[in-house]
Amino acid sequence: MKSSSLAGAIGTGSxxxxxxxxxxxxxxxxxxxxxxxxxxxxxxxxKEKESLIPIHLDLDLDAHRYKDAFTWNPHDPDSLxxxxxxxxxxxxxxxxxxxxxxxxxxxxxxxxxxSFGGQDMFIxxxxxxxxxxxxxxxxxxxxxxxxxxxxxxxxPEEFAVTLCNDLDVADPEVAPAIAVAIREQLYEIATQSVSxxxxxxxxxxxxxxxxxxKGGNNALDVSRYFGSKGSGVIRKxxxxxxxxxxxxxxxxxxxxxxEELNSRFRRKLDEKEDSFLQG
Amino acid sequence: xxxxxxxxxxGGAEPSRELYTIPFSSSWFQWNEIHETEKQALPEFFxxxxxxxxxxxxxxxxxxxxxxxxxxxSKRLTFTEVRKALIGDVSLLHKLFRFLETWGLIxxxxxxxxxxxxxxxxxxxxxxxxxxxxxxxxLSAPMPALPPQGKPLEEKKLIGGENGLKLPPLTSYSDIxxxxxxxxxxxxxxxxxxxLASQYIKMEDGLKVCLKCSKSKDGDKDEATEVKxxxxxxxxxxxxxxxxxxxxxxxKxxxxxxxxxxxxxxxxxxxxxxxxxxxxxxxxxxxxxxxxxxxxxLIAQHVRTRNKTECIARLIxxxxxxxxxxxxxxxxVSRLPVIQSKLVEIEVSKEPVQINGEVSGLERTSExxxxxxxxxxxxxxxxxxxxxxxxxxxxISGPHITAAAADAAIIELCNESDHAKVVFDKSKFDAETKSxxxxxxxxxxxxxxGEQPTILLQETETPSNESEEKFTTTAYRIRAxxxxxxxxxxxxxxxxxxxxxxxxxxxxxxxxxxxxxxxQVKMKHFAELEAMMDQEYDLLQQQKRYLVREWVSxxxxxxxxxxPRWKENAVPKPSIIRSTQ
Numbered sequence: 001m002k003s004s005s006l007a008g009a010i011g012t013g014s015x016x017x018x019x020x021x022x023x024x025x026x027x028x029x030x031x032x033x034x035x036x037x038x039x040x041x042x043x044x045x046x047k048e049k050e051s052l053i054p055i056h057l058d059l060d061l062d063a064h065r066y067k068d069a070f071t072w073n074p075h076d077p078d079s080l081x082x083x084x085x086x087x088x089x090x091x092x093x094x095x096x097x098x099x100x101x102x103x104x105x106x107x108x109x110x111x112x113x114x115s116f117g118g119q120d121m122f123i124x125x126x127x128x129x130x131x132x133x134x135x136x137x138x139x140x141x142x143x144x145x146x147x148x149x150x151x152x153x154x155x156p157e158e159f160a161v162t163l164c165n166d167l168d169v170a171d172p173e174v175a176p177a178i179a180v181a182i183r184e185q186l187y188e189i190a191t192q193s194v195s196x197x198x199x200x201x202x203x204x205x206x207x208x209x210x211x212x213x214k215g216g217n218n219a220l221d222v223s224r225y226f227g228s229k230g231s232g233v234i235r236k237x238x239x240x241x242x243x244x245x246x247x248x249x250x251x252x253x254x255x256x257x258x259e260e261l262n263s264r265f266r267r268k269l270d271e272k273e274d275s276f277l278q279g
Numbered sequence: 280x281x282x283x284x285x286x287x288x289x290g291g292a293e294p295s296r297e298l299y300t301i302p303f304s305s306s307w308f309q310w311n312e313i314h315e316t317e318k319q320a321l322p323e324f325f326x327x328x329x330x331x332x333x334x335x336x337x338x339x340x341x342x343x344x345x346x347x348x349x350x351x352x353s354k355r356l357t358f359t360e361v362r363k364a365l366i367g368d369v370s371l372l373h374k375l376f377r378f379l380e381t382w383g384l385i386x387x388x389x390x391x392x393x394x395x396x397x398x399x400x401x402x403x404x405x406x407x408x409x410x411x412x413x414x415x416x417x418l419s420a421p422m423p424a425l426p427p428q429g430k431p432l433e434e435k436k437l438i439g440g441e442n443g444l445k446l447p448p449l450t451s452y453s454d455i456x457x458x459x460x461x462x463x464x465x466x467x468x469x470x471x472x473x474x475l476a477s478q479y480i481k482m483e484d485g486l487k488v489c490l491k492c493s494k495s496k497d498g499d500k501d502e503a504t505e506v507k508x509x510x511x512x513x514x515x516x517x518x519x520x521x522x523x524x525x526x527x528x529x530x531k532x533x534x535x536x537x538x539x540x541x542x543x544x545x546x547x548x549x550x551x552x553x554x555x556x557x558x559x560x561x562x563x564x565x566x567x568x569x570x571x572x573x574x575x576x577l578i579a580q581h582v583r584t585r586n587k588t589e590c591i592a593r594l595i596x597x598x599x600x601x602x603x604x605x606x607x608x609x610x611x612v613s614r615l616p617v618i619q620s621k622l623v624e625i626e627v628s629k630e631p632v633q634i635n636g637e638v639s640g641l642e643r644t645s646e647x648x649x650x651x652x653x654x655x656x657x658x659x660x661x662x663x664x665x666x667x668x669x670x671x672x673x674x675i676s677g678p679h680i681t682a683a684a685a686d687a688a689i690i691e692l693c694n695e696s697d698h699a700k701v702v703f704d705k706s707k708f709d710a711e712t713k714s715x716x717x718x719x720x721x722x723x724x725x726x727x728x729g730e731q732p733t734i735l736l737q738e739t740e741t742p743s744n745e746s747e748e749k750f751t752t753t754a755y756r757i758r759a760x761x762x763x764x765x766x767x768x769x770x771x772x773x774x775x776x777x778x779x780x781x782x783x784x785x786x787x788x789x790x791x792x793x794x795x796x797x798x799q800v801k802m803k804h805f806a807e808l809e810a811m812m813d814q815e816y817d818l819l820q821q822q823k824r825y826l827v828r829e830w831v832s833x834x835x836x837x838x839x840x841x842x843p844r845w846k847e848n849a850v851p852k853p854s855i856i857r858s859t860q
Contacts, residue, residue: 127368148368157371166357234343235364244363 051075052111054183059101064094069180072106074113081106116191126150130185132245136177139169143245147182149189156182167247216253302383313338320378323371332371340365340375348385355389556585556593564590573754593756595765
């Protein structure tokens with residue numbers, strides 16, 4: 001893991017200093033989380049062998065649209081998938097064709113998750129800005145915050161519940177939605193750091209060792225803040241607003257117009273896709 | 280933050296620093312250092328492993344969070360507020376935040392935020408009397424069990440200013456709308472339970488007690504039954520509990536000497552639909568009083584729709600009610616606002632009791648026989664603070680002191696008239712019977728009562744014509760107790776009035792203060808504007824002068840280069856004029 005070639009490739013002072021710090025860290029690390037290769041998993045707290053992965057469903061059949069996002073425990077037996085699909089269809093009064101589609105979709109995503117299992121992923125300490133921009137019923141939440149993906153004690157649900165309590169969000173469905181959104185982003189990061197993917201990238205660029213996070217998310221430049229000459233970990237007041245959450249509650253009409261706009265937009269996209277494919 | 284130094288709970292002594300309160304268990308905390316406890320709780324910062332976590336950063340986070348909380352210690356600091364100002368992993372920050380919170384280093388003095396999930400602990404602005412939660416109760420003795428029950432209701436008592444100025448609700452304060460929920464019916468004043476329509480007991484001033492509360496408190500069922508059957512109970516807004524709270528508190532802000540405890544479904548001799556006295560009723564009442572004077576039976580007959588005691592009650596409530604009564608029968612109950620310590624001067628045999636401490640009042644009232652006087656008696660005891668009474672009783676070592684006090688009063692009384700002796704004599708028997716009946720704490724009270732009549736008995740002789748005097752003593756008793764009641768009410772009313780005034784003053788002060796601040800802000804704003812305008816003006820002047828200079832130099836140049844003739848047209852006259860002004 002030599003830094004010279006990497007430094008040459010990057011060519012920026014800050015990057016090289018970051019590199020050097022990582023070297024230092026890895027050199028002194030014993031069982032550090034900064035450079036560890038562990039089995040693939042969601043980088044969040046696991047309570048009793050129960051990690052949660054985000055599942056995303058978006059089905060549109062027979063003029064019924066079913067869009068949903070939730071978390072699923074991959075350790076649960078697969079028979080539960082079918083049960084869940086049946087129950088969902090029954091509760092939401094969807095046509096029965098949905099049952100098979102839903103269970104298929106869930107299983108597909110589960111399989112994808114499991115395909116990563118057993119592989120090594122390199123999680124070094126990286127503080128990543130996560131974003132929230134979602135609408136749940138009448139509440140719109142926008143937020144951005146920093147998340148350390150090497151922190152396996154992190155708990156998106158707890159964060160979501162705290163956020164909702166602090167901001168006095170009335171709708172109880174908001175917190176789970178926030179947790180799912182966080183998990184989705186974490187999942188994406190986790191899959192990106194899986195070794196198979198990395199090695200492919202490495203092979204392409206002829207490099208070995210830990211690649212910098214250039215391709216991935218724009219991780220925080222830790223030296224800028226945390227280093228000895230850093231500007232400190234306390235933001236300026238004018239930046240507080242940008243880094244804080246905003247929660248808006250819409251009236252039903254606003255929600256209606258939003259949906260209207262969304263569907264129109266989607267239709268346009270579909271049309272464009274179709275035309276693209278055909279053309 | 281300029282303050283350094285320790286933030287121990289035993290406070291920095293320097294007056295320039297604020298006192299920051301943290302629980303004693305957190306006294307290990309030092310502003311300048313990191314303690315072992317912190318290192319153990321948050322090991323991530325101290326392992327020396329990662330670049331983003333080191334002790335310096337930990338201290339920065341910690342200090343920032345604590346200082347942020349200190350900006351306003353009464354407001355609860357939320358995690359979201361701090362995390363948007365800090366750079367770092369939010370999960371870790373959350374852990375740190377929780378650590379600080381559990382150790383009380385932040386949010387210690389802040390109001391606890393009620394968890395949304397815990398039911399709907401509605402902070403109703405229901406108002407229940409703070410003082411004697413009873414209103415009027417037919418009891419031979421005060422209720423020691425009541426004050427503890429009264430306390431849980433205190434949470435519900437919020438009136439007016441929520442800007443930290445929470446005066447205790449006044450006894451006359453009643454939130455009729457808060458309490459009244461037509462869907463759910465009425466709430467019991469004590470336990471907060473829903474009262475079924477037929478199972479509540481309505482107090483004179485609108486307070487409703489569900490049957491079980493009243494049963495548990497009322498140790499004296501006999502009295503209660505006597506109350507019910509006695510003639511002239513207070514109006515019972517019988518089958519409809521809902522409209523009751525509304526009219527009930529309104530016309531009777533001051534407790535009336537009518538009986539308090541009333542069971543709704545029991546048909547009273549004359550069920551009165553509403554408590555409010557109509558004009559015609561008033562007219563009849565006054566006519567009756569003029570005509571019959573002291574004879575309440577006749578008066579009640581005259582006012583057909585009202586009972587005897589109601590008439591009495593209503594009359595006394597009138598500003599000069601007693602004076603109306605007095606000239607006709609020569610035995611006035613003339614007593615208007617009386618200061619508590621003054622002895623009420625009434626005719627002989629009217630005012631046997633000094634209102635010098637509620638104890639004597641209590642004694643006096645408790646010795647009445649159980650029939651209608653007991654209602655009046657309870658009125659007397661109820662207007663005095665029940666809690667005060669209980670407190671007094673509990674602090675004294677035994678009934679002896681109360682006996683002595685009552686004794687003194689009685690002796691005064693005996694000195695005034697012989698009839699008083701008779702009165703107290705008669706009451707001896709009643710007191711004894713009552714002491715048998717009641718089984719609550721102020722049996723000590725009654726014991727005292729029982730004692731002093733016996734003392735008196737030694738001094739006086741038993742009157743022979745008991746039966747004859749019965750009637751007169753009855754009348755005396757009425758008047759006496761009424762006198763007591765009025766006096767106590769008046770004193771209390773004055774207290775309340777003072778309290779109200781103070782409250783009003785406070786509120787006025789806050790209003791005025793707010794206005795002042797507004798005005799000051801405005802003034803500041805305008806001053807700023809003015810300053811800005813001045814600056815602008817100066818700038819403009821400068822510009823003007825500069826322009827003029829330029830223009831002059833231009834002219835000069837033009838002149839020098841030999842412009843032959845000074846054309847008038849070349850020079851805009853108005854601008855010259857303007858510029859020289």
